[in-house]
Amino acid sequence: MSRNVRVLAARCCFDVIDQGMSLSEALPKAQTQLDNAPDKALLQEICFGVMRYLPQLEAICSQLMSKPLIKQLRPLQFLLYVGIYQLKFMRIPDHAAISETVEAARELKGQSLTKLINAVLRNVQRQPQLFDFSAAPAAVQYNHPGWLLNHLQQAYTTQWQQILEANQQKAPLWLRVNVSKINPTDYAAALTRAGIEYSRPLADLPATIKLAQAQDVTGLPGYADGWFSVQDAAAQHAALLLDVNDGQRILDACCAPGGKTCHILELAPHAELTALDKEPKRLLRVHDNLARLGLNANVIAADAAEPQQWWQGQLFDRILLDVPCSASGVIRRHPDIRWLRKKTDIEVLVALQQRILQQCWALLAPGGKLLYATCSVLPAENGQQIELFLQQHSDASLVQLPKQRSEQPFGWQILPGEQDMDGFFYALLSKSANSETQ
Ligand SMILES: C[S@@+](CC[C@H](N)C(=O)[O-])C[C@H]1O[C@@H](n2cnc3c(N)ncnc32)[C@H](O)[C@@H]1O
Structure with a gap:
């Protein structure tokens, strides 16, 4: 298996979208090929991003290519999404995003397609108006499948857009303090001593803490001692x-x-x-x-x-x-x-x-x-x-x-x-x- 983040990202997205595997299964498997945390985080960010913006990435490719890559070339189609996502949504310099993606194409046996991939990505770089989806169908504008969008529009006549926009956001890291082991205020003090930023915004959930930034929870105070669990506030x-x-x-x-x-x-x-x-x-x-x-x-x-x-x-x-x-x-x-x-x-x-x-x-x-x-x-x-x-x-x-x-x-x-x-x-x-x- 490859150790190239873009190759792994394209394969993960292919596994999910074309093979029906869940990302929580495909991603950890791919991450085991990488030995450092920044690369693992980059892989996750790209895969999550492609899932979040798939209809728009597809729409851009269909404007720039006469037909999508099919059959054994499908992973290369996903590699294009990986490349476009980096150009549009990440702070990776354009030249690096393009050259790394073209390099990844060689590894995905796309030697003969490197010119095409390079050309598509350069067009994306040159034409920011490609990302104007204001007149696109709602499913593309909001990056959700039509059936789900219809269900939400029917059920939430005034709130459906707010729901779809919330679905595009990154979720925060919420903790639940184990009150049978430690008082939430004492645990909050332990976080402060460790220099970790947090808030306790929910008055009805006194043992609930929201971290300002996502991080490896095994490094937080009291992980091995069972002082807290990771759990979204809604579930708490x-x-x-x-x-x-x-x-x-x-x-x-x-x-x-x-x-x-x-x-x-x-x-x-x-x-x-x-x-x-x-x-x-x-x-x-x-x-x-x-x-x-x-x-x-x-x-x-x-x-x-x-x-x-x-x-x-x-x-x-x-x-x-x-x-x-x-x-x-x-x-x-x-x-x-x-x-x-x-x-x-x-x-x-x-x-x-x-x-x-x-x-x-x-x-x-x-x-x-x-x-x-x-x-x-x-x-x-x-x-x-x-x-x-x-x-x-x-x-x-x-x-x-x-x-x-x-x-x-x-x-x-x-x-x-x-x-x-x-x-x-x-x-x-x-x-x-x-x-x-x-
Ligand atoms: C939403 S998850 C539960 C999450 C869990 N309560 C928690 O807080 O960690 C739903 C669970 O239902 C289980 N499940 C599905 N069908 C079931 C059934 N017929 N009987 C018992 N469990 C079932 C699934 O395996 C899954 O673990």
């Missing part, structure tokens, strides 16, 4: 909204990689927590996180929609359902999601979410609470799901959440970028005390 609401306490029986039914599992246990270390996930491989991360933070849970690999296969017969006081979803709220962190998800995935996900919700509801004790969560902004996975569930379950009632908006009566929708958080959805359901559960 889950354990608090669920209102967990020591002694409760709690189910976290879709738990991997365990961010919310650990948060629940930090707040209620003596709760009896069952942490379930369908993917045994992903559960390895849950075990690692529990071990680093010094926490305990009963971890099970099983299907939340098939409780007869794993449930021991005792009802739960609290249930967290952080269900599999479109992840349309976390596009700024995973810019490839918009290209990997297809319109038809949504109805499959909605049906799965509905099954998990129906099945797990039966495991909740009368008087208990269930928190339904997604990192989606699509109403079909969120408010509409809850509206239908409430119609079908007379023993369920919706608990009003403090920040829920009147125009969205069936839960709290956080939009991406709101208070610099990821897009997230929460609905808290309580079961009537005299419900007849199995």
Whole structure:
């Protein structure tokens, strides 16, 4: 495998867009070929950038070339995007961006295409007006697939542009202080002593810290001692909204990689927590996180929609359902999601979410609470799901959440970028005390 950053970037983008691999799988693999941190960071920046601006990069190439490169030349087409992205969006000197990209073409067996690639990049350099997309179709102007754009336009008539623009931003690094080990104010003082800039902007999340700059978290104070975890602020609401306490029986039914599992246990270390996930491989991360933070849970690999296969017969006081979803709220962190998800995935996900919700509801004790969560902004996975569930379950009632908006009566929708958080959805359901559960 190559050690050239541009070659690796072109191959990664090809793997994601043409082969359907996720960037979180393709990128770390490619990064193992590089031995220094700046090169790894450069590779990430280029790959994220190409994912963020793919329609515009394609549109520019189609203006400058009679037809795109196809078949075995596809990686070279992606190399062109890599080159154009550098010219337009990075502070790499133009001559270096062009010569490095042409050099990379040779390694990608594009010897005969170096002239073409050089010519395209020089045209891009000379014609800044190529980047004027003000009259382009919205999907190109906003760099999102048409189907997703339509969904957002329908659901958010006044906010869809704000959502699409937030999806183009780089996400901040949020920490959650492990309150079972250290007081958040003491941890903040440790960051100050280490010369790390941060803020604590969210009054409703006192253990939440936003770093001014992204960095390797293993170098932050107390990493090995489990003083903190990395978790977006939106996700840090889950354990608090669920209102967990020591002694409760709690189910976290879709738990991997365990961010919310650990948060629940930090707040209620003596709760009896069952942490379930369908993917045994992903559960390895849950075990690692529990071990680093010094926490305990009963971890099970099983299907939340098939409780007869794993449930021991005792009802739960609290249930967290952080269900599999479109992840349309976390596009700024995973810019490839918009290209990997297809319109038809949504109805499959909605049906799965509905099954998990129906099945797990039966495991909740009368008087208990269930928190339904997604990192989606699509109403079909969120408010509409809850509206239908409430119609079908007379023993369920919706608990009003403090920040829920009147125009969205069936839960709290956080939009991406709101208070610099990821897009997230929460609905808290309580079961009537005299419900007849199995
Ligand atoms: C949004 S992620 C959960 C994130 C996790 N709660 C956290 O905070 O770290 C959804 C998880 O649901 C799991 N999953 C998907 N289908 C499932 C099912 N039928 N039963 C249990 N888990 C499932 C996936 O493997 C994935 O790990």
